[in-house]
Amino acid sequence: MSSVLKNIKNIKTPHLEVKGGRPLSGYLEVGGAKNSALVLLAASLLTQETIEISNVPKLTDIDVMTEILQKIGVKISKNVHKINLRAQYIQNVDLPYELVHSLRASFFCIGPLLSRVGKAKVPLPGGCEIGARPLDEHIKGLKALGAKIFIEGGIVNAYISNKSNRLKGTKIIFKYPSVGATETVLMAACLAKGKTKIINAAKEPEIKDLTNMLNTMGAKIKGAGTSEITIEGVDSLKGCSYSVMPDRIEAGTFLIAAAITRSNLLIGPVIIDHLTSLLKKLKESGCKILKEGCFIRLIAKDIKGVDITTGPYPAFPTDLQAPFMALMTTANGTSTIKETVFENRMQHISQLKKLGARIILTKNSAHIQGVNQLDGSILEGSDLRSSAAIILASLAAKGKSTIYGLNHLDRGYENLEQKFNNAGSHIIRKNQTIFGKDLKFNQSGAEDNQNIEPKAA
Ligand code: EPZ
Numbered sequence: 001m002s003s004v005l006k007n008i009k010n011i012k013t014p015h016l017e018v019k020g021g022r023p024l025s026g027y028l029e030v031g032g033a034k035n036s037a038l039v040l041l042a043a044s045l046l047t048q049e050t051i052e053i054s055n056v057p058k059l060t061d062i063d064v065m066t067e068i069l070q071k072i073g074v075k076i077s078k079n080v081h082k083i084n085l086r087a088q089y090i091q092n093v094d095l096p097y098e099l100v101h102s103l104r105a106s107f108f109c110i111g112p113l114l115s116r117v118g119k120a121k122v123p124l125p126g127g128c129e130i131g132a133r134p135l136d137e138h139i140k141g142l143k144a145l146g147a148k149i150f151i152e153g154g155i156v157n158a159y160i161s162n163k164s165n166r167l168k169g170t171k172i173i174f175k176y177p178s179v180g181a182t183e184t185v186l187m188a189a190c191l192a193k194g195k196t197k198i199i200n201a202a203k204e205p206e207i208k209d210l211t212n213m214l215n216t217m218g219a220k221i222k223g224a225g226t227s228e229i230t231i232e233g234v235d236s237l238k239g240c241s242y243s244v245m246p247d248r249i250e251a252g253t254f255l256i257a258a259a260i261t262r263s264n265l266l267i268g269p270v271i272i273d274h275l276t277s278l279l280k281k282l283k284e285s286g287c288k289i290l291k292e293g294c295f296i297r298l299i300a301k302d303i304k305g306v307d308i309t310t311g312p313y314p315a316f317p318t319d320l321q322a323p324f325m326a327l328m329t330t331a332n333g334t335s336t337i338k339e340t341v342f343e344n345r346m347q348h349i350s351q352l353k354k355l356g357a358r359i360i361l362t363k364n365s366a367h368i369q370g371v372n373q374l375d376g377s378i379l380e381g382s383d384l385r386s387s388a389a390i391i392l393a394s395l396a397a398k399g400k401s402t403i404y405g406l407n408h409l410d411r412g413y414e415n416l417e418q419k420f421n422n423a424g425s426h427i428i429r430k431n432q433t434i435f436g437k438d439l440k441f442n443q444s445g446a447e448d449n450q451n452i453e454p455k456a457a
Contacts, residue, residue: 050084147167207224351390354377
């Protein structure tokens, strides 16, 4: 066999095989919030004491963040969904490009490093599939706090040049309520000298989760969850134990899964107030929603088209735009979905159309004509939430679908196929080599090797 063929033989193309067209039943378990856990991990840099974070989802993004923190010098021990971190000594302020490039959230380290040791060098993460993802608001906030920042060769060099080697509280007005920029300034301002006021702050629940942990560490933050947040700088922060809030985007994905498969499903645990905008639209589309403590039961029979426009919290979340569009492709009637947060977050449309969906995109608005039935196909996710959307659509589609792009999916959903299979779906994760053996993972993730002889060339 030629060397080229030998190399091809070892290319692994992990994918899911989904047998669709069956309702789900029972319960879908919601884990800890990825977009909160990532920033809570970075906040461990703010103290020399131990931070114990529980309900952390097992995701590749979390693994990359802990690897970056270890390179900085943080001592880390992991036990499934619990991570202990101790940044007693900061040994390195120069973050490695190959890790930063794969995880934008690594930029969250810059604020705490400035506060702890007065300097940081973080490569610009660059854009991603959904947009340019600039960091100008983060940099504006840090400069306002007194940091000197220059960008050279794609590296953000930040340092404090005043004698006290300490950031100074100030007033910061954001042009856009950026989630990440609000979190960057919150962490940097905690240890600044004096008071900081953020105007037009993001109001997402992840901001409150971060604030709750920082205040447990001894920070003095007020107004989280509103557009005006004040931070009274303190001299140091102590260690703490903290549990990550439930993932509102995973919960929303599961609620939409129940709706698209016309099922009766229990989903949780959730913080119901975090899901208000989604629940309103699901009810409007015909779903029955029952609140059962910190769980939600969704019962879906007939679904009709409803219009949504994404926006900053508490508007409809951009992270649920793609999953909701999957639902609308199976609804009775038409719907319009407008994306206002990211400039390139409609790539799932091409994949949904392969299943038979009828969608016309005009700028950042999708016009959907629901169809009676989707049919299985071969699909590929291009980003985290588009991957989730095509899995939901394949659960509803008649016949088999094969879904590639699992590297995106595994960034944000822990054991997704296992959770859905526990509720009655039929999804198998496979590592198909182009030739040679067809690796099939069983529920526990172990390989069940079935050797398939390469077809005669
Ligand atoms: C967070 O991204 C989330 N990621 C995103 O989730 C989520 O979609 C987004 O908030 C909005 O809710 C994490 O928390 C790790 P933004 P973030 O700053 O902080 C512009 C997922 O799928 N902007 O609120 O990057 C930006 O270009 C991910 O889980 C600037 O112009 O979001 C975008 O158009 C995707 N300058 C808008 O603001 C800046 O300095 C919203 O961005 C920062 C942002």
